[in-house]
Amino acid sequence: RAPMALRAAALALSRTSAAGLAPRAPAAFARGFANQVEKFTGGQPIQTKRPAYDERDVPHTEKWLEADATPPIDLIAQVPPIGIKADRVSCKSEGACMDRYGERAGLGAPNTYYQLNSTTPENPVKCKYCGLRFYGVH
Incomplete structure (x- = not known):
């Protein structure tokens, strides 16, 4: 069991960055994540069924809650x-x-x-x- 634990520790160390602070992510994952982050730089993400965001999207509470309607x-x-x-x-x-x-x-x-x-x-x-x-x- 000890050799397996040493192998796992060595593998974890090989995946860390040069500063030793964070593990490296695979390049494909990093590219996909970077594209996702760009979508949300304008604020909180908005739930939608459409694949792209546009100016017609509003948060659900504003879309369906009629605040001025009489109960x-x-x-x-x-x-x-x-x-x-x-x-x-x-x-x-x-x-x-x-x-x-x-x-x-x-x-x-x-x-x-x-x-x-x-x-x-x-x-x-x-x-x-x-x-x-x-x-x-x-």
Whole structure:
């Protein structure tokens, strides 16, 4: 075992640079790495599916995050409570997939039932899936 360890140490020493600080990389690897470094000199690399970078590329958070859009919970809060002339209500809210694929979509919210016996416009029952509010009109 000792001769194998000596061979490994000798091989490692033969691969070090003249100053003895860093191992030498093969020439093909060094050329390929140099080409990669040139791509990222302008800042942080940007994820893209295209093979080359251009001015149309922006970071994903800026591309898909609409910072000025109103959050959905605020839009739902703008809808006034719905008065129902019954003791219970069925809320079959349509999810984003149900809007696109219809009744066959398995990703919408389930059909839920809510009791309206002690609800008022000031204290409505709220659907836990879509956020709509209901109260009983008696």
